[in-house]
Amino acid sequence: MAGIDIEGLATVYPNGVRAVDGLDLTVADGEFFALLGPSGCGKTTLLRTIAGLESATEGTVRIDSIDVTRLEPGKRGVAMVFQDYALFPHMNVSENITYPLKVRRVAAATRASVAEKTGDELSLQGLLERRPGQLSGGQQQRVALARAIASEGKVLLLDEPLSNLDARLRLEARTFLKKLQKDLGITTVFVTHDQAEALALADRIAVMQSGKLRQLGSPREVFARPANTFVANFIGSTPMNLLPGTVGSDGVTIAGGSLPAATGSVPAGAEVTVGVRPEYLTLSTGDVSGPAVRGSVVVAENLGTQSLVTVDCDGTLIGVTVPEEDEPSPGTPVVLTASEQRVLVYDKESGEL
Ligand code: ADP
Numbered sequence: 001m002a003g004i005d006i007e008g009l010a011t012v013y014p015n016g017v018r019a020v021d022g023l024d025l026t027v028a029d030g031e032f033f034a035l036l037g038p039s040g041c042g043k044t045t046l047l048r049t050i051a052g053l054e055s056a057t058e059g060t061v062r063i064d065s066i067d068v069t070r071l072e073p074g075k076r077g078v079a080m081v082f083q084d085y086a087l088f089p090h091m092n093v094s095e096n097i098t099y100p101l102k103v104r105r106v107a108a109a110t111r112a113s114v115a116e117k118t119g120d121e122l123s124l125q126g127l128l129e130r131r132p133g134q135l136s137g138g139q140q141q142r143v144a145l146a147r148a149i150a151s152e153g154k155v156l157l158l159d160e161p162l163s164n165l166d167a168r169l170r171l172e173a174r175t176f177l178k179k180l181q182k183d184l185g186i187t188t189v190f191v192t193h194d195q196a197e198a199l200a201l202a203d204r205i206a207v208m209q210s211g212k213l214r215q216l217g218s219p220r221e222v223f224a225r226p227a228n229t230f231v232a233n234f235i236g237s238t239p240m241n242l243l244p245g246t247v248g249s250d251g252v253t254i255a256g257g258s259l260p261a262a263t264g265s266v267p268a269g270a271e272v273t274v275g276v277r278p279e280y281l282t283l284s285t286g287d288v289s290g291p292a293v294r295g296s297v298v299v300a301e302n303l304g305t306q307s308l309v310t311v312d313c314d315g316t317l318i319g320v321t322v323p324e325e326d327e328p329s330p331g332t333p334v335v336l337t338a339s340e341q342r343v344l345v346y347d348k349e350s351g352e353l
């Protein structure tokens, strides 16, 4: 088992695109680490650079404290699962799983027992003689994982491994993957553009934008306290409210009302962007004392057990989630409140906390 240390890493393609643009991060031994960001932000390039499939232009990659920056992929001790699985169509499942062992000239009898054991771990019993074309998407995905695990790499690199599965199967595979990773205890870097997937799976998440790291933290931290408006916009299944506001003496003024906020060193009177998640706002229909924002309900959307209510507050639309049974009807006058630590104040220009 092994950690990964990345220092000052940049990967520049021949066409001049700096797909990874000066990145420092450490993945701990045994950690399930997610790389999250929009399409084109450099996730695949970073993963391929760790694997040695792209060469670093600047900086270093260490795996298990060994500098592998100039080492060929086969010597880095990494196992990678590609987005399209990259299974060999002419080989059966067993041959696919043990191909990396065959390359290393491991004896056929040993390979057969590894295929059996890994096949069991990944619920592929009874499928070992089939070819990839005779498997469902979910089964192909598990074969790709099995092949990576059977290769006994020190770290597992997964590039959007669930993205080709349909919604239901994807949730099942997600749970399966989380349990497998915990059972094996293998250091795993998981790439995804799906914030819900990253929040559900990872011990820690690195949020990337344009080849750079915008925040690194636990799912709880990046959800509850996004470090900037980019992360605030990207994380969460309902969009975070990001509203123009002004710092007051003990909070912020927004949408014709006010909310408590830890404004830190930001001077009173400063124009800021106020961030508050719909989940952290409280909606009341009666009167409320203390700082609050008042408005009337525009529309409510059913999210299952919760409803997302859009409230027009002095011309500004604010989202708030409520238990489904408390959903107010359009036109209802309502009051929104929040506790101080839930109201974040971002610099209006830089978007940073
Ligand atoms: P992601 O996986 O986050 O979608 P990628 O790592 O695939 O992002 O791509 C990052 C950037 O690098 C994009 O601008 C993409 O167009 C560019 N890119 C990716 N692969 C190549 C390549 N082989 N040659 C040139 N540019 C590339």
Ligand code: MG
Pocket (backbone or CB within 6 Å): 043, 044, 045
């Ligand atoms: Mg990609």
